[in-house]
Amino acid sequence: MKDLKPIIKSLIREKTGPLLLLLQIAVTYTVLVNAVFMLLQKHEEIHVSSGLAESELFWFQMSLHGEPEEMKASLFRDLEAIKSLDTVKNAVTLNSIPFSEWGVGHEIRLDRNAEGFITKAAFYTGSHDAAETLGLKLIAGQGFELSDERRLFDFGLDTPSGIVISKALAEQLYPLDWQQVLGKTVYLNEDAQVVKGVVEHLIGPWSYWENSNYNVLFSTATVSSEVFLMIRIQGESAKQSMQDVMRIVMQEPNRTVDHLEMLTESRASAYRSQVAAYSTLKAVVIGLALITMLGVFGQARFAILKRRKQIGTRRALGASRIAIVRYYLLENAVINLIGIALGMVLAIVANNLLISHFNLLPVPSIYLFYGSVIIFGAGTLAVVQPAIRAASISPSEATRSV
Structure with missing residues (x-):
């Protein structure tokens, strides 16, 4: 020095x-x-971790025609046919799609009469096996069974049906011990729902939203003139799986299909x-x-x-x-x-x-x-x-x- x-x-x-x-x-x-x-x-x-089996999932929007009962029959007939394909592991209908900006959110409360709300969360409605199809990891409580599934033309929160939520949302509701949320009643807007289970991660429909990790899953298949289907492929060829699914879907006269893409493509677009x-x-x-x-x-x-x-x-x-x-x-x-x-x-x-x-x-x-x-x-x-x-x-x- x-x-x-x-x-x-x-x-x-x-x-x-x-x-x-x-x-x-x-x-x-x-x-x-x-x-x-x-x-x-x-x-x-x-x-950010989505909690989803992104590389194995693709989705699309398709139209349904006819009277409500005809639309319901058409939708679930197609779902069963798609599930039977060798190139498909599972298929579900969802109201919201991760990364797509298609979704709905609600205010979350622990007290129905509270003036404010704790946070906001997006919600997914889908078939009872939606969590399994998406690749979500259940870390507490229990998931949905077939008996839990509702098939509605107009989705409503007023009937308690049980929900599964993301861990991030559970931590927001009970910061000291997130597992306390199990079995508790939470209020989406002012409608009561009991928390059945918690998944490790679940990303929301909006990548830019500050609450994108706060999400709720219902075992409710909503039927309307336009529905979203999420398909999990079996095997290595996503392209072959898409072709097989489209062959079944397009057998219906006057049907239209939109937004056919892998979930990895949706993620890339959302974060561009x-x-x-x-x-x-x-x-x-x-x-x-x-x-x-x-x-x-x-x-x-x-x-x-x-x-x-x-x-x-x-x-x-x-x-x-x-x-x-x-x-x-x-x-x-x-x-x-x-x-x-x-x-x-x-x-x-x-x-x-x-x-x-x-x-x-x-x-x-x-x-x-x-x-x-x-x-x-x-x-x-x-x-x-x-x-x-x-x-x-x-x-x-x-x-x-x-």
């Missing part, structure tokens, strides 16, 4: 170059920390804007790191060109190549650390402004550490080549005129 004192004196004497680099590092650090935090938030949003934002933020982070490296590289190279005679003198007096490299690495470390310290202050101030104006989450302190590592690592890597070049300066430089 004997080089530390002359390094500090040198930086104070030169002022302008080191000061500009220090400010660049501080500003870069400020933007980088907040960008990295938002980047990881976007990553979590995009890769988040993926774009994620890619942009990733480019910002990489760009900031490169700019910092270029700034450090330019400053170090400029300093070496100015000090060639000084470096040659040190080499003539016996300074080793390693000592020269160490000197410039230490000088760069001092500038980086001061810039990072200033950047921490600016990052905290900037984050407080983002919280107050855009209702964002506060940046955890660990991200200040992550930003420090990135900036310090980029700066150190950038100075290695100029430092090695400085170490290669010959002692004869000391005898040359400036």
Whole structure:
């Protein structure tokens, strides 16, 4: 550390170059920390667990015609025919489709007479085996049996039928012990329903909704002129399964089919804007790191060109190549650390402004550490080549005129 004192004196004497680099590092650090935090938030949003067997599921919307009883008979006749296919593991009708923006939500209360509500949740109505077909994992309580299934033309909440909810919703209702929700009566709007079971994950129809993990499942098959079917494939060929299902469905005269797609495609479409934002933020982070490296590289190279005679003198007096490299690495470390310290202050101030104006989450302190590592690592890597070049300066430089 004997080089530390002359390094500090040198930086104070030169002022302008080191000061500009220090400010660049501080500003870069400020933007980088907040960008990295938002980047990881976007990553979590995009890769959130849905609880569904996405790669095995496809869905479509189809029309039903005739009187209500004719529509019901047509729907369940087709479902049985589809289930009998070798390329289909199971098939159910649903009122809502994950990632599709097709769905309905309700206010959730534990007290019917409460003025407000605890949260809002989306709900799925479908055949009794919908949870199994979707690939949901039951972690508490029990699921639905065939005897629980209702087949209605107009869905209503007024008749208690029992519900299965997502763990995230259970935790919201009973934060201290989510399993207390089992057997409890909850109120969807003002209609009572008893919680029969809890599934580990269940994503909602709207990917952009803040309550997308709060969901309710009913064992109710709703029949109308337009219905959604969710198919779980058997085997490796989704394309073959789709063809087999369409062959059955299109046997009905005047039937129309829409939105035939794999659930993985629905997810990709739902998160397209988040993926774009994620890619942009990733480019910002990489760009900031490169700019910092270029700034450090330019400053170090400029300093070496100015000090060639000084470096040659040190080499003539016996300074080793390693000592020269160490000197410039230490000088760069001092500038980086001061810039990072200033950047921490600016990052905290900037984050407080983002919280107050855009209702964002506060940046955890660990991200200040992550930003420090990135900036310090980029700066150190950038100075290695100029430092090695400085170490290669010959002692004869000391005898040359400036």
